[in-house]
Amino acid sequence: MQTRKIRHQFYLPDDLSQALDALAAKPGASKTTILTDALRAWLERKGHNALDTQFGPRLDRQQKVALRTETTLNAMAEMLDLLVTHQLTLAAHQPPFDTETEHLGQRRYQQFVDQVARRLAGNRGVPKLVRKITPTEDSR
Structure with a gap:
């Protein structure tokens, strides 16, 4: 035609x-x-809007940074919530510090990290700051 x-x-x-x-x-x-x-x-x-063409890619990059920051803040809020709950309810009356208590504390810390990871799995994944304790960190 x-x-x-x-x-x-x-x-x-x-x-x-x-x-x-x-x-x-x-x-x-x-x-x-x-x-x-x-x-x-x-x-x-x-x-096309000249401002969109000029600043659009920069704004997209800044939005990605803001989303990563929000994810990290969400992870930290979850950890703080769990830590405060743990300290105020479960660990209020601990026995004097000895080797057995140290191992118990490390197991509890690992449970804490695992629980934070499970709670964040529903969000955007586990952030880099959540890690497992290595055997060399036992003495700290």
């Missing part, structure tokens, strides 16, 4: 006219096609 075309007449500076002639000299190109494509691209570019 052929589209209806309207004839337009306009003047170009010499340098643009020569560049258009050089482009139209290539096989399969015509002045009408070149000018139509150029005008369409120019009008579409003008239709």
Whole structure:
């Protein structure tokens, strides 16, 4: 189906006219096609908000950073909630510190980390700051 075309007449500076002639000299190109494509691209570019085009990628990156920060804050809030609950209810009256108590404390800490990980699994995953105790950290 052929589209209806309207004839337009306009003047170009010499340098643009020569560049258009050089482009139209290539096989399969015509002045009408070149000018139509150029005008369409120019009008579409003008239709976009210049600020969105300029600042959009930066804002997208900042949004990703904000989401990561929110995830970390959620993890820290969950840990603080569990720690306060544990300290105020479960560990209020502990026996004097000895080797057995140290091992009990490490087991409880590992349970704490595991519980935080389970609670965060429903969110956006376990953040990097949640880790398991290694045997070398036992003496700390």
